[in-house]
Amino acid sequence: MTTSDNIREERLKKLEKIRALGINPYPANFDKKQSIAQTREMEGKVVKTAGRILSFRTHGNIAFADLKDETGKIQLFFKKTELGDESYKNLM
Known part of the structure; x- marks a missing residue:
């Protein structure tokens, strides 16, 4: 192969x-509500955005993803203790 x-x-x-x-x-x-550029200015608030995942990496019980659209790029952070075991496992 x-x-x-x-x-x-x-x-x-x-x-x-x-x-x-x-x-x-x-x-x-x-139903995308905010661009990534808008999302970057809304830290701590609930947002609904979309884009292409450029990279995804895990480090033990946390994971990171880089999400990009036509307005910019943002790093997403996932924490197993906040998502729960099943949801975190489904990220992989």
Whole structure:
């Protein structure tokens, strides 16, 4: 198996995992309320934004993701103790 075959296989496994959770991996729309530029100025508030995940990394019981849209980039922070075991596991 080539590296590209391995990558494709891994992506297909992740796709099936998302579907098994009852989540549509390709929704027709998403009601985005704020751009990332607006979100950056709303720290501590509930926001609803969207973008492309450029990177995702874990460090024990925390995880980080870089989310980008046409207005900028923001780092997301996930903490296992706040999300709970099941939700945190589903991030992977």
